[in-house]
Amino acid sequence: MRTIMNKIITVLVVLFSIQGVFANETPPPPSPPVPPGLPIDGGLVILFFLALVSGYYLSKKYISIKKGSL
Template sequence: MKIAVQKIVVVVMLVLSSQFAMAQTPPPPTPPPGLPIDGGLVAMFFVALVLGYFISKKYLFTKKSSL
């Protein structure tokens, strides 16, 4: 009987000590250096595709007409 009481006391003490250890507040996050790169990245990609298409089309059109 005495061994069972000791086991219960040990288990309760372990549970309480683990809760105290996990109750600490995390440190504040550090701010990122510079500006984020992912803002509008998809839009910039499509604008680059459209701009590249029009510039290459203009280049090929002027190249053919000059012959």
């Protein structure tokens, strides 16, 4: 009876000690937040006027090509 109890205790001790070996490590700390992107408020008016100018130029170019093909 005593040898069976010793075997059971030995198996339990080994199983519980192995559990600590295979435990996961603590996760790394989270990375710092990403800085905000660059604002486009300062150049928004300039971009708007450039879009108008390029739209005017491309529409005139398209119209002149279309007239030339007729």
